[in-house]
Amino acid sequence: MEKQVLFINACVRSESRTRRLADRVLAKLNLPYEELRLEEIRFPFTDEQFLKMRDRLISGHDFNNALFDHARDRGHPRGGGYPR
Numbered sequence: 001m002e003k004q005v006l007f008i009n010a011c012v013r014s015e016s017r018t019r020r021l022a023d024r025v026l027a028k029l030n031l032p033y034e035e036l037r038l039e040e041i042r043f044p045f046t047d048e049q050f051l052k053m054r055d056r057l058i059s060g061h062d063f064n065n066a067l068f069d070h071a072r073d074r075g076h077p078r079g080g081g082y083p084r
Contacts (some may be wrong), residue, residue: 005013012039
C-alpha cells in the first residue's frame, strides 16, 4: 500500500507564506495527499462538559458518534482513525 499524507491545512490567508512552504514540502514528498481545511470545519464549543462527554464516548468505545466523523473518515490502513 502506498503511503498517503494527510495535510491539515490551517492557512486562511490567500497569500499565506505557510501555504507556499507546505506546497513545496508536499511537492518534495511526491506522495498522494488528502487535504483537510480547518477553515471549512465547524468545531464544537469546547468546555469541561464537552471534554467529559468526549472522554465518556472514548471509554465506552462509542466511535460511531458524530464527534469522531473526521477521525473515522481519514482512510487509516486499518479502516479509519478510530474503530467503528
